[in-house]
Amino acid sequence: MNAPRTMFEKIWERHVIVTRGENEALLYIDRNLVHEGSFHAFGTLAKEGRKVRKPRQTFAMADHYVPTLGRERGLAGVTDPEVRGMIELLEANAKTNGIAHFGIDDPRQGIVHVVGPELGLTQPGLTITCGDSHTSTHGAFGALAFGIGASQLKQILATQCLWQKKPRTLRITVDSALGPGVTAKDVILAIVAKIGTDGATGQVIEYGGAAIRALSMEGRLTICNMSIEAGARAGMVAPDDTTFHYLAGREYAPRGADWDKALGLWRSLPTDEGAGFDREVALNGAQLEPMVTWGTSPEEAAPVGGIVPDPQEINDMDKRAYAEQALAYMELKPGIPLTGIRIDLAFIGTCTNGRIEDLRAAAAVLKGRKVVVPAWVSPGSTAVQRQAEAEGLDRIFREAGFEWRASGCSSCAAMNGDSVPAGMRCASTSNRNFEGRQGKGARTHLMSPAMVAAAAVTGCITDVRTLLAHG
């Protein structure tokens, strides 16, 4: 009888072409996703006189640099010549190499980690790469998905293979049902706060337990998305009927007999009973609360009912120094309650929380209320935007005072100009609150879409459950 294996081991072993040394393997890459930032790899490839080895396995999406305003004019609406050049270069590289391209005018355009699942490109059992660290998102389908650098991208474009060190494994179990107002974003912020930004370094996380199983695909995508914030190489959730139901009928999902065959493989992927992980962590989902970050690292997060911690009470000297610096940057004093911290702006979007379920959750809080600070929403994809408009969510956002913008990475990393001005405090659904992430001097508080909506209508960090109860 074969030894029990984890889901990661099953996928890893299926993709090893050859090994070297004790711990390195040349992996076959099934899907490779590229965005505007890929120009360097394409440029080097061209200089070497090479072409993309397997163009049908790479997909190009314009997301990082696309403006979220003026999009009704397509490329003509892009006023910054440098940004326009980036978008055009991606299209040209895709065309030269025969790669499918979902550009600024395509109804399938959107953030690469939102579009991949939406189109059915992301499937269980696949190896998936992209030059963006939040590629871990796709692991929500039971895929092995990880971010790569420019030279690795060039290697994949040229060979469809990649040398990788075999990561260790960590299982994180979240049991019990989540309480009202507690979302996937709160779960992952609680996990990162518990294990730290280096808590899963060099590891692949498999998420399991009743709270994870009960999540929709959107929720699982949010969890896997932020695995990288705990240092993980990848995050995964075992595929199940929720996964298969989501995938059925999508543009790139298998059909007919191919679907049945794929389903057979997909059902064999979950971790075998008795398979061992290098490490295990457990959380009780029933005890989790809406979370909010107070510092400049995703691990500097606390339940919304808590206080800004005192760095002097942190034993780890490095973390203490980091927390002191974070509080100075965030202009916060130890001991003050998190609720009531004034915010200047509110932002909903990104590959973490720009999906339809996220917009529905925020709209449920906004309905019949008005924002008191400038706020904008950038749906994770054009398809999400259209779906939200069909459901009338855009009207709710607009009536509440939110700007309803087009899809793109927007204020996640502010590469498209959607930046937060210096000194301003932004309630944000994005994934990173590093110094300057949303713009030079910008102060970011990470939270769920419903919590951002609550902050936008009150002007301060607010426990969304108080609005849900009386709304």
Ligand code: SF4
């Ligand atoms: S939204 Fe942010 S994390 Fe996601 S792909 Fe864009 S820049 Fe990367």
